[in-house]
Amino acid sequence: xxxxxxxxxxxxxxxxxxxxxxxxxxxxxxxxxxxxxxxxxxxxxxxxxxxxxxxxxxxxxxxxxxxxxxxxxxxxxxxxxxxxxxxxxxxxxxxxxxxxxxxxxxxxxxxxxxxxxxxxxxxxxxxxxxxxxxxxxxxxxxxxxxxxxxxxxxxxxxxxxxxxxxxxxxxxxxxxxxxxxxxxxxxxxxxxxxxxxxxxxxxxxxxxxxxxxxxxxxxxxxxxxxxxxxxxxxxxxxxxxxxxxxxxxxxxxxxxxxxxxxxxxxxxxxxxxxxxxxxxxxxxxxxxxxxxxxxxxxxxxxxxxxxxxxxxxxxxxxxxxxxxxxxxxx
Numbered sequence: 001x002x003x004x005x006x007x008x009x010x011x012x013x014x015x016x017x018x019x020x021x022x023x024x025x026x027x028x029x030x031x032x033x034x035x036x037x038x039x040x041x042x043x044x045x046x047x048x049x050x051x052x053x054x055x056x057x058x059x060x061x062x063x064x065x066x067x068x069x070x071x072x073x074x075x076x077x078x079x080x081x082x083x084x085x086x087x088x089x090x091x092x093x094x095x096x097x098x099x100x101x102x103x104x105x106x107x108x109x110x111x112x113x114x115x116x117x118x119x120x121x122x123x124x125x126x127x128x129x130x131x132x133x134x135x136x137x138x139x140x141x142x143x144x145x146x147x148x149x150x151x152x153x154x155x156x157x158x159x160x161x162x163x164x165x166x167x168x169x170x171x172x173x174x175x176x177x178x179x180x181x182x183x184x185x186x187x188x189x190x191x192x193x194x195x196x197x198x199x200x201x202x203x204x205x206x207x208x209x210x211x212x213x214x215x216x217x218x219x220x221x222x223x224x225x226x227x228x229x230x231x232x233x234x235x236x237x238x239x240x241x242x243x244x245x246x247x248x249x250x251x252x253x254x255x256x257x258x259x260x261x262x263x264x265x266x267x268x269x270x271x272x273x274x275x276x277x278x279x280x281x282x283x284x285x286x287x288x289x290x291x292x293x294x295x296x297x298x299x300x301x302x303x304x305x306x307x308x309x310x311x312x313x314x315x316x317x318x319x320x321x322x323x324x325x326x327x328x329x330x
Contacts, residue, residue: 002030002096002159003079007069008087009036012043014203017090019050027096030083031055033073038063067177070155071170071329083159084178088203090118095198099159102195110160110185110192112153118201127288128204128211130276131296134289137272138296139236151194152182156202164190170329175221181329183229208292212299219303223311227321241308244301 004022008015015034022032032054036042038061047058057076061069074082081103085091092098102111117129131137153159155171155178168188171177182192205211219240226233246265253261272293277286311317 001080001100002083003033003073003077003081004030004083004085005033005035005070005073005077006085006087007035007037007066007073008039008043009063009066010039010041011087012041012046014088015043016046016049018085018087019046019054021090021092023050023053024093025091025096026094027100029100030096031057031078033057033077034059035069035073036060037066037069065173067171067173067329074165074170079162081159081161082165084155084157085200086156086202089115089156090201090203092199092201095200098198099195102198106193108193108195109164109190110153110182111195111198112151112158112182112192113195113198113200115156115200115202118203121201121203122206123282123285123288124207124292125203125205126280126282126285127276127292128208128296129202130279130285130289131211131292132204134272134275134279134293136268136275137293139239151192152179153192153194154178155181157198157200158182160185160190164188168329172324172327172329174224174324174327175217176225179221179225180228180324183225183232184329208295211292212295215296215299216303219300219305220307222304223307223317224321224324227311227317228325237304240297240301241304242301243297244305247298 006015006018019032022030034043034047034056036044036059042060044058044060047056050056057073059072059076061072070084083099099111102108115129115133117126121129158178164185168181168184168190171181174180185192205214222233222237250261250265254265269290273286273290276289276293277283280286280289307317311320
């Protein structure tokens with residue numbers, strides 16, 4: 001019934017953890033389609049260790065990007081539904097069992113679920129997970145309990161039927177390709193649904209420097225998506241940029257006018273800290289989560305501002321948007 005499609009690039013250790021979690025699934029009616037996207041450190045040995053326990057199609061191709069690798073996987077997939085997770089994910093034992101139950105109840109053609117931090121993750125990974133999923137940082141747009149935006153499936157935990165693929169095509173090679181794909185699926189008349197009980201454990205980035213680079217690109221890609229789909233940008237997408245500008249203004253006013261100007265920023269940070277401690281149940285991780293949240297907000301915010309000035313105000317993004325729009329996602 002399910003084809004789990006995973007692109008991988010130089011991550012054999014992560015694939016080993018994913019394979020182990022797949023071997024423990026209570027519902028065995030799935031295949032794994034793993035596409036090595038030009039890796040110099042392949043995961044063939046890890047795959048071979050699980051060949052007798054899992055139905056695996058393993059491919060190796062030249063490096064063209066994760067979207068092309070996913071499309072390659074779909075072309076070889078045999079399942080009724082295509083399911084996508086990142087190579088740094090771990091699946092709970094009941095993942096496919098829960099997914100089958102949700103599909104039998106809803107008949108959804110496109111779906112996605114939330115991500116969480118596994119107890120085995122490092123403190124930094126748990127802090128980053130809070131920063132990416134908390135209402136006070138992202139508005140809950142990544143599948144939390146409260147959301148400020150219509151749910152958009154992401155490829156760390158996303159799926160759609162073969163019928164969707166036949167009508168919409170595959171992913172386009174670009175940043176935020178999953179948001180682009182979800183938008184095209186919606187435009188084709190399908191309604192993506194959030195399955196809250198179908199979650200994955202997502203490792204994300206291992207340190208804050210890599211996390212900054214990732215969210216900075218996310219901020220830039222939101223402007224590209226606005227150029228591709230005018231009117232798609234919502235209030236929640238502006239919030240990190242507003243926070244970045246507001247925080248800079250409050251700090252300057254606090255230094256040169258009065259320390260009282262720092263009070264709103266301090267109140268927000270304290271609220272974030274208390275929320276993080278309550279969520280993670282750890283003083284240490286909750287404190288680290290405040291730093292990770294600042295990286296998330298400022299990294300995304302500066303990327304958003306940078307791209308907004310360059311691509312919209314200075315009008316350098318039109319050609320890029322037209323070039324992306326011409327890609328068919330084959």
